[in-house]
Amino acid sequence: xxxxxxxxxxxxxxxxxxxxxxxxxxxxxxxxxxxxxxxxxxxxxxxxxxxxxxxxxxxxxxxxxxxxxxxxxxxxxxxxxxxxxxxxxxxxxxxxxxxxxxxxxxxxxxxxxxxxxxxxxxxxxxxxxxxxxxxxxxxxxxxxxxxxxxxxxxxxxxxxxxxxxxxxxxxxxxxxxxxxxxxxxxxxxxxxxxxxxxxxxxxxxxxxxxxxxxxxxxxxxxxxxxxxxxxxxxxxxxxxxxxxxxxxxxx
Amino acid sequence: xxxxxxxxxxxxxxxxxxxxxxxxxxxxxxxxxxxxxxxxxxxxxxxxxxxxxxxxxxxxxxxxxxxxxxxxxxxxxxxxxxxxxxxxxxxxxxxxxxxxxxxxxxxxxxxxxxxxxxxxxxxxxxxxxxxxxxxxxxxxxxxxxxxxxxxxxxxxxxxxxxxxxxxxxxxxxxxxxxxxxxxxxxxxxxxxx
Numbered sequence: 001x002x003x004x005x006x007x008x009x010x011x012x013x014x015x016x017x018x019x020x021x022x023x024x025x026x027x028x029x030x031x032x033x034x035x036x037x038x039x040x041x042x043x044x045x046x047x048x049x050x051x052x053x054x055x056x057x058x059x060x061x062x063x064x065x066x067x068x069x070x071x072x073x074x075x076x077x078x079x080x081x082x083x084x085x086x087x088x089x090x091x092x093x094x095x096x097x098x099x100x101x102x103x104x105x106x107x108x109x110x111x112x113x114x115x116x117x118x119x120x121x122x123x124x125x126x127x128x129x130x131x132x133x134x135x136x137x138x139x140x141x142x143x144x145x146x147x148x149x150x151x152x153x154x155x156x157x158x159x160x161x162x163x164x165x166x167x168x169x170x171x172x173x174x175x176x177x178x179x180x181x182x183x184x185x186x187x188x189x190x191x192x193x194x195x196x197x198x199x200x201x202x203x204x205x206x207x208x209x210x211x212x213x214x215x216x217x218x219x220x221x222x223x224x225x226x227x228x229x230x231x232x233x234x235x236x237x238x239x240x241x242x243x244x245x246x247x248x249x250x251x
Numbered sequence: 252x253x254x255x256x257x258x259x260x261x262x263x264x265x266x267x268x269x270x271x272x273x274x275x276x277x278x279x280x281x282x283x284x285x286x287x288x289x290x291x292x293x294x295x296x297x298x299x300x301x302x303x304x305x306x307x308x309x310x311x312x313x314x315x316x317x318x319x320x321x322x323x324x325x326x327x328x329x330x331x332x333x334x335x336x337x338x339x340x341x342x343x344x345x346x347x348x349x350x351x352x353x354x355x356x357x358x359x360x361x362x363x364x365x366x367x368x369x370x371x372x373x374x375x376x377x378x379x380x381x382x383x384x385x386x387x388x389x390x391x392x393x394x395x396x397x398x399x400x401x402x403x404x405x406x407x408x409x410x411x412x413x414x415x416x417x418x419x420x421x422x423x424x425x426x427x428x429x430x431x432x433x434x435x436x437x438x439x440x441x442x443x444x
Contacts, residue, residue: 002360002368002407003386040431045367045388070268076388076429096264098429121298123363123390168365198365221366250367250386 003248004215005045005222006236007200008229010035012051012081015061032065033072039229040075042236045250047073048101048170048224051081059088063095070096078126080170089116093124101126101170104143107150107157110164117165126200127166129154131187132174139173139187146174155190162195169195170224172202180206180228188218200224208234208242215247253277253442254289256312256329258296258303266295266326269428273435275442283315291442292319294422296328300352300393301340303328317345322444325422330415331393333422339393347420350398350412355391357408363392368405370413370425375402377414377421377440385433387413387425394424 011018016030036047049069051062066079079092080101089100106112106127116125130142131154139154158169171191173184183204192199198221201214205225214220228234243249255266257279270277277293278285286292294316296303307313316323316333325333332344337352344352355362369384378385394411397404405413405424415422421441427434 002364002366005366070265071271074269074272074429074431074435076426094264096268098265123297123365167363196361197363198361221361 001248003045003250004220004243005200006043006211006239006249007046007048007222007224008039008044008236009048009050009202009224009226011226012049012062012065013053015053015065018052033068036069036073036077039236040073043240043251044075044236045222046075047077049077049079049081050101051079053081059091063091066092066095066097080126080128084112086115086119089120093120097124099124099126099168101128103128103130104148106161106166107141107143107152110160113161113164113166117167122165122167122197125166126168126170127158127161128170128172129158130172130174131184133184133187139184142174154187155194158191158195162197166197168198168200168221170200170202173204176204177202179204182206182210183214183218183220183223185213185218188214188220192219192221198222205234208239211239211243212246215243252289253291253293254286255279255293255295256286256307256316257281258298258306263295263297265426266293266428269435269438273438281310281312283310283312286312286315287319289321291321291444292316292323294323294325294329294332295428296326296332297390298328299340300328300331300337300342300344303332304342304344307332307345313345317347320419322441323420324441325415325420326428327389327391327424327426330395330422330424333415333420334395337393348395348398348400348415348417348422350395350400350415352393352395354393355408360408363390364407365390367430368407368413368425370403370405372404373402375414375416375421376444377416377437378403379440380436381433387423387427387430387433389413389425391424 078099084105201220202224403414
């Protein structure tokens, strides 16, 4: 049976992991490759590297890092953050990324998704959507790392993007992100049930039960989280053991 | 030296990286002389069956691969290209395995299948030392139905061939290069055939 996926996310700045991470069993917790290797060994099903560097040197540093990750890690990984052109994507895939995730650039230029999926195949194009539930009860798309509101509804944008050829949706609820109060089950379920591609839920994980809920009630295909793994509030082997009676999981 | 067939699309580097991690000497190439003289040949592949076959045909690599005598391993699209025909782009393939590639169809389950799934019912030494129902990473919309050449089975929508073998030709639908320790064991077994 196909399993639900657990995906740690690593924020990268200038080739280093950003958030304070405390692991005594790796020498350099700021080294994305060392941390990624630890997560892979613990049973992470995939990894996401989100580059938040905003300099011109960025592409060079990022491609060198992606190349190093690809040489060391034996599970799939996605790279995202500021990707806006076919050349960006080609460079990352050539250096060994399995998938790339796009966000704002795809919204600003809806033709980009079609171009990318024709060029590289739908399986390697992930659409990241940052979404926020407004007082009117609707989930809206936000751009530029959550700073810019749009009038588009998250599900409508996701549906349009899937029709244009994205292979997966990475859905982050801004209402839930950082709260540790659980994932946004309603919008996750709406997307997961009605879209023909896998949905990765993100934002709000605080307990093991939250993962069970997002898989069972939110119908998510995968769950992504950063800080609770980085700070060892939950460890992947224990999480997977907890989930095993409820959902298909790889142990 | 292991030759990995160079393609026009997708992340074919990942197989090279995996072999390098294992300390195996490998080269990415579309040079017929290098392919013919390699000790093992890997046909990787991510992409579209039609454009991949067109690329191979243009360089006459389709007939070269089908005529190889050393162990050959097809991966993902590589498996599909080694079959007779694919529904993807109604493409005539290399006809090494006497089977036709079909598109997954289900109103309930997602296509492509993306993620980790089990392989079972092993019938080949390339699965030596693996536990039954080992997990592998897979991404695909098309599949090979069960046949006499099936050497491992996976269930998604229906049971299908997650691996095929005929004489010196081996093929897996999943990505051993992305399947952690299980994948490395399979690659090691293939190398030591």
